[in-house]
Amino acid sequence: MSDTEPRANWQARDGSSGRVQLQRISDPETDENPVQVAYRRLIEHCEACPTCRTLDEPSSKNKNLDCPEGKQASQAYRDARRAAISA
Numbered sequence: 001m002s003d004t005e006p007r008a009n010w011q012a013r014d015g016s017s018g019r020v021q022l023q024r025i026s027d028p029e030t031d032e033n034p035v036q037v038a039y040r041r042l043i044e045h046c047e048a049c050p051t052c053r054t055l056d057e058p059s060s061k062n063k064n065l066d067c068p069e070g071k072q073a074s075q076a077y078r079d080a081r082r083a084a085i086s087a
Contacts, residue, residue: 038080042073 012020032040046052051067 033084035077035080035084038073038077042070042077045070045073 012022014020049067049070051065052062052070054063054065055061056063
């Protein structure tokens with residue numbers, strides 16, 4: 001297994017014939033690559049940030065208000081994507 005390949009754990013689940021089967025699952029807390037980590041942080045910020053979530057009421061479109069933390073998270077995501085492409 002390479003360093004970039006996700007680590008998998010095993011989880012028991014009931015099979016169709018009543019037998020217990022093992023199913024491979026991954027652990028998102030430990031298996032994310034840098035791009036996934038940056039994307040998750042960006043999404044988590046945008047979902048929780050009142051500034052990023054402010055909508056223009058008549059059109060229900062995002063107002064794109066200035067949010068320094070949101071800009072930083074977005075830039076970190078872009079940087080991680082660029083680094084992954086050039087690697």
